Amino acid sequence: MAILLYRVDERLIHGQVLVSWGAKFQPQRIIVVDDQLATSTWEQELYALGLPEDLEVTFANVADARVRLPQWRADARRSLLLVRDLETMRGLARGGALSGERVNIGGIHYAAGRERVLPYVFLSAADRAMLEQIAAENVAVVAQDLPGSKAVALADLLRP
Amino acid sequence: MSEQTPVRGIVVAHGELAMGLVHAVRRIAGDAADALVAVSNEGCSPQKLSEDLAAVAGTGPLVVFVDLPTGSCAVAARKLCQNQEQRAVIFGANLPLLLDFVFHRDLSLQELVPRLLARGRAGICCSPATDPHGDPALSGR
Numbered sequence: 123m124a125i126l127l128y129r130v131d132e133r134l135i136h137g138q139v140l141v142s143w144g145a146k147f148q149p150q151r152i153i154v155v156d157d158q159l160a161t162s163t164w165e166q167e168l169y170a171l172g173l174p175e176d177l178e179v180t181f182a183n184v185a186d187a188r189v190r191l192p193q194w195r196a197d198a199r200r201s202l203l204l205v206r207d208l209e210t211m212r213g214l215a216r217g218g219a220l221s222g223e224r225v226n227i228g229g230i231h232y233a234a235g236r237e238r239v240l241p242y243v244f245l246s247a248a249d250r251a252m253l254e255q256i257a258a259e260n261v262a263v264v265a266q267d268l269p270g271s272k273a274v275a276l277a278d279l280l281r282p
Numbered sequence: 283m284s285e286q287t288p289v290r291g292i293v294v295a296h297g298e299l300a301m302g303l304v305h306a307v308r309r310i311a312g313d314a315a316d317a318l319v320a321v322s323n324e325g326c327s328p329q330k331l332s333e334d335l336a337a338v339a340g341t342g343p344l345v346v347f348v349d350l351p352t353g354s355c356a357v358a359a360r361k362l363c364q365n366q367e368q369r370a371v372i373f374g375a376n377l378p379l380l381l382d383f384v385f386h387r388d389l390s391l392q393e394l395v396p397r398l399l400a401r402g403r404a405g406i407c408c409s410p411a412t413d414p415h416g417d418p419a420l421s422g423r
Binding site: 135168 | 296325326327328330350351352353354356357360361364373
């Protein structure tokens, strides 16, 4: 399996991903799936600036990503796949496209209507419903900000 | 004496690093540290971090000091300064360059930024020297 981490993190490419998860998986490519970023060249450049030269970054929208998922998985290069929100991950997982995979919730921050579940995870009722929908696609959902921290199961995230 | 508006500085970094750096500048430089504002990305969404930076950026010349060249702080700083002639971002913030900044804010950005980069780099060295005749950082100079 060439995609070693599927992660929901509002910050997308950032320190925890590059340094901690990067040390664990030694990625050769980061795939960012985001409908808005896929259309914005200057924002893509912002995220790519300062990255190691040997780390490739690919940006794709959800529809394109769903088509390219089998190819990315078959690719021998070690990849991390990042999305910024649950809606995008739900779109990616739809129809069993991520069946058997594990999705990491790495950073959903406070916004109006969201309640604190973990220091790095704040969820609204709509967020909880999307988590359940992702899991219903035969996807294991856990929250874990860093490789060395405790993975929190979906049931614990959804507990009132 | 220069008549231009003194450059202001924002330190944006992970966790409590920004506050720690500004605190250290204040302990060494006193009130001159008032020119620096600390912003942390702790618990911030990208949007919130951008809002926090915009709230303290002001309208005059500005240098944003960032800890890492990639990541949420770097992206927010780059967005804040994009297409702004009177704003610059410096990555790899350390105490030597911040101290130099607070005492040379009257320079133009064009003069100040190269100077700060040089001060910051010069502040990284080792002892004992491992390469006395080569890289200044390895020579302990």
